[in-house]
Amino acid sequence: AQKVTQAQTEISVVEKEDVTLDCVYETRDTTYYLFWYKQPPSGELVFLIRRNSFDEQNEISGRYSWNFQKSTSSFNFTITASQVVDSAVYFCALSEVKGAQKLVFGQGTRLTINP
């Protein structure tokens, strides 16, 4: 069975600090997708990134970066120079490559950036 664990329930930092959100996953599949979604207070889920299991290259997009390590089954997300607008709940998710491609979500991390 697939499982995603986000051990950090809540994180609170001061603006401009760097912050890393941890994600650890379990799956028996050899190929899979990993995702990060952002959920602002308005409630919708905003897609941030998708990573194929065979692509271990780290990715940077502006202040956001992702570190995928297959050896430790981790897909961590770092925000550099955090801003108040980054405050949201962040979800890590895993899906199978074939079939229904259902998303299995972690518990979410509530990130609060204080001015």
Place this chain on the structure above:
Amino acid sequence: EADIYQTPRYLVIGTGKKITLECSQTMGHDKMYWYQQDPGMELHLIHYSYGVNSTEKGDLSSESTVSRIRTEHFPLTLESARPSHTSQYLCASSEPGLANEQFFGPGTRLTVL
């Protein structure tokens, strides 16, 4: 830009009422999903569909039912609402071949009194 809509956005209703949560997408996506989000934040899949006339139960057992008569429409129905159904319900769709990027609607926040 994803075009997936959910109505109503907020619903407060009494116990025993029948309700239908609407979800529509204009992207022609085959796969559609319903997720339930607890007040404590966790999201769980409750229903999904591969396409017209296809519906499957998800990982979390739910008393709700769904139908898929048209590609663009995937409504969720609760025959008799109870306080335990209080939750946020998120609808999503995805097109095969796009590596399962699921596009989410804005959600319906349901409160059953």
